[in-house]
Amino acid sequence: MLGSSALLLAGGLGLLGYSLWEAQAYSTREFTLRVLEPERESLKILHLSDIHLMPNDHKRADWLRSLIDLKPDFIVNTGDNISHPDAVPVLLDALSDLLTLPGAFVFGSNDYYGPVFKNPLSYLRKGAAPIKHAPELPWGQLRNGFNSAGWTDLNNAHEQIKVGSLLLDIVGVDDPHIHRDRYEDVAQHADTNADVSLGVVHAPYRRVLDAMTADGVDLILAGHTHGGQICLPGYGTLITNCDLDRRYAKGLSAYTLTPDDGWDVDDVDEDLVASTWLHVSPGIGTSPYAPIRLACRPEAILITLTSH
Numbered sequence: 001m002l003g004s005s006a007l008l009l010a011g012g013l014g015l016l017g018y019s020l021w022e023a024q025a026y027s028t029r030e031f032t033l034r035v036l037e038p039e040r041e042s043l044k045i046l047h048l049s050d051i052h053l054m055p056n057d058h059k060r061a062d063w064l065r066s067l068i069d070l071k072p073d074f075i076v077n078t079g080d081n082i083s084h085p086d087a088v089p090v091l092l093d094a095l096s097d098l099l100t101l102p103g104a105f106v107f108g109s110n111d112y113y114g115p116v117f118k119n120p121l122s123y124l125r126k127g128a129a130p131i132k133h134a135p136e137l138p139w140g141q142l143r144n145g146f147n148s149a150g151w152t153d154l155n156n157a158h159e160q161i162k163v164g165s166l167l168l169d170i171v172g173v174d175d176p177h178i179h180r181d182r183y184e185d186v187a188q189h190a191d192t193n194a195d196v197s198l199g200v201v202h203a204p205y206r207r208v209l210d211a212m213t214a215d216g217v218d219l220i221l222a223g224h225t226h227g228g229q230i231c232l233p234g235y236g237t238l239i240t241n242c243d244l245d246r247r248y249a250k251g252l253s254a255y256t257l258t259p260d261d262g263w264d265v266d267d268v269d270e271d272l273v274a275s276t277w278l279h280v281s282p283g284i285g286t287s288p289y290a291p292i293r294l295a296c297r298p299e300a301i302l303i304t305l306t307s308h
């Protein structure tokens, strides 16, 4: 009996050790999406999300610094950058080379509020609300750092950005997880004169994904889920921490507008698409109170948009 208890304990400690290691096993992933008209220049988008940087995260900061070697053309940052009030200068320094490139960002709840300890079981509750009374983070300092480098603030904004010879039509919302999204203020059908249209959001709540899909964006970029963070090999994540189905929890998916959620496809203009590409980043960091990952490596993703 004692033998099996000791074996269980050893197995548990081994799994914990592995999960702590995997949370720092930073990796990159690349894929190509053919969404541009023929004979257009390709565009390499580096998607960063959920960095959750602490001031002493030197390994993570060094790895972020190395991402310039991927030679991206454009950076999309989908929020949750910091986990400590003193992390902003460290983050801006780690991203300093990437900040010389064109980019755009939205914020997540962990740009506004610091992490607090949660009951581990609350992790399994679907769409758990963010904890109130968390300490405020210096999001203004973070926004100024990104803005002064030239990155476009997409928190409830719709902009057109020229990158090389391509015109990007790009719409973003502030974080739906803490009810800061105001898509109705910035909604409009994607500009057909643009080469590509992008939607950007931190937490991929369906109300935002459906609205962006109905407006005809080509690709939606999101974060927040951490890919579930703890995944079962062969099954995937248990939760997404929002109302998104777990099959979309990380990676590239074909997202289809859901008519039973209030959208009537028959009412949508004929020239609008009812599905789009959705890329959900598994993120780079974790809450400092849960620095573990299982079967869900931290990732930066390079998405190359090319012609049909």
Ligand SMILES: [Fe+2]
Pocket (backbone or CB within 6 Å): 050, 052, 080, 108, 110, 224, 226, 283
């Ligand atoms: Fe996050």
